[in-house]
Amino acid sequence: KQEVTQIPAALSVPEGENLVLNCSFTDSAIYNLQWFRQDPGKGLTSLLLIQSSQREQTSGRLNASLDKSSGRSTLYIAASQPGDSATYLCAVRGGGSEKLVFGKGTKLTVNP
Amino acid sequence: GAVVSQHPSRVICKSGTSVKIECRSLDFQATTMFWYRQFPKQSLMLMATSNEGSKATYEQGVEKDKFLINHASLTLSTLTVTSAHPEDSSFYICSARDRNSYEQYFGPGTRLTVT
Numbered sequence: 304k305q306e307v308t309q310i311p312a313a314l315s316v317p318e319g320e321n322l323v324l325n326c327s328f329t330d331s332a333i334y335n336l337q338w339f340r341q342d343p344g345k346g347l348t349s350l351l352l353i354q355s356s357q358r359e360q361t362s363g364r365l366n367a368s369l370d371k372s373s374g375r376s377t378l379y380i381a382a383s384q385p386g387d388s389a390t391y392l393c394a395v396r397g398g399g400s401e402k403l404v405f406g407k408g409t410k411l412t413v414n415p
Numbered sequence: 416g417a418v419v420s421q422h423p424s425r426v427i428c429k430s431g432t433s434v435k436i437e438c439r440s441l442d443f444q445a446t447t448m449f450w451y452r453q454f455p456k457q458s459l460m461l462m463a464t465s466n467e468g469s470k471a472t473y474e475q476g477v478e479k480d481k482f483l484i485n486h487a488s489l490t491l492s493t494l495t496v497t498s499a500h501p502e503d504s505s506f507y508i509c510s511a512r513d514r515n516s517y518e519q520y521f522g523p524g525t526r527l528t529v530t
Contacts, residue, residue, distance in 0.1 A: 307458075339521075344506075344524070344526065345523055345524065346421075346508055346521045346522050346523035346524045347459075347508065347510075347521040348521075349520070349521070352518075392458075392459070394459075401447060401449075401464065401512065401519075402449075402461055402464070403449075403459075403461070403510075403519065404461075405458040405459045405460075406458060407456070407457060407458045408458065
């Protein structure tokens with residue numbers, strides 16, 4: 304059974320700092336991995352999707368990497384801003400399945 | 416980008432009543448929709464997979480007679496929480512898979528409170 308773990312559970316940083324969020328998964332036989340953002344009481348916004356054959360994806364100040372063999376992914380946020388404050392969720396989709404398995408998320412607070 | 420809507424966004428109901436939540440894909444067709452539940456500070460947990468024109472597939476531990484799912488068209492799936500109890504209070508989120516691109520898009524969620 305796939306399990307997804309995100310560390311840390313919460314992170315508070317000053318504005319402008321670069322930061323890394325971590326995600327690990329137990330079964331390396333994944334189809335893809337996706338990072339989402341969730342604001343309080345809201346739904347999910349997809350940030351980056353990495354296919355199993357890819358090593359990384361970039362969008363603006365965000366960069367996500369994937370090391371499938373070790374079961375790890377990182378989300379790098381450059382020059383953080385208060386507007387980046389949210390909970391970041393990592394989810395993996397197993398091979399041959401449409402199901403997404405989510406981690407519990409990392410709650411990020413960027414202080415002005 | 417693709418948009419998924421949910422209605423209502425918030426609902427408060429009394430214990431023992433039933434509540435229906437709608438999930439719509441607004442600008443694409445979805446042969447498959449997913450229903451998730453999220454408790455405070457917890458991960459999203461998949462409840463069931465809804466396929467257009469066929470019965471939903473429920474995850475282990477989810478009561479199919481309590482959480483009725485109907486996926487009658489390529490743009491609409493509904494989740495009915497029957498005989499709701501306070502422990503059913505949660506945040507319910509749907510996602511829809513684009514039949515062409517296979518990407519999943521998430522709705523904004525529905526906050527259910529059972530009193």
